[in-house]
Amino acid sequence: MPIYEYHSxxxxxxxxxxxxxxxxxxxxxxxxxxxxxxxxPIERKISRPNLAAQTPSMNESNIEKHGFTQFKKVEKGVYExxxxxxxxxxxxxx
Numbered sequence: 001m002p003i004y005e006y007h008s009x010x011x012x013x014x015x016x017x018x019x020x021x022x023x024x025x026x027x028x029x030x031x032x033x034x035x036x037x038x039x040x041p042i043e044r045k046i047s048r049p050n051l052a053a054q055t056p057s058m059n060e061s062n063i064e065k066h067g068f069t070q071f072k073k074v075e076k077g078v079y080e081x082x083x084x085x086x087x088x089x090x091x092x093x094x
Contacts, residue, residue, distance in 0.1 A: 002024070002025070003023070003024050004023050004024075004025055005020050005021070005044065005047045006020060006021055006022075006032055006035075006045065007019065007042060007043065007045055008040055008042055009041050009043045010041035010042075012038065013038065014035060014037050014040065016035060016036075016037040016038070017042055031044045032044070058070075060082060061083075063084055064085075067084070068084055069081060069083065069084030069085055070082045070084055074089075077091060078091050078092075
């Protein structure tokens, strides 16, 4: 469930909505219209999304460390090993 930020847009506000506050809600839920504490009008702020964590490094030493082998295409049907154990070349003889 995403976390939405809200801030007061009315003339009066309580300590809860004075600056801003966060609420975890389903995407399908309607946006809040009033502060749950003082019933002052509020609006949802546009905020930065929380993206997924960084992916593991795909450098050659990390690939080898985890027991994988990486090949790169040299030409049609020919692949050369760049990291890990295994044959130096893979050739498709079609």
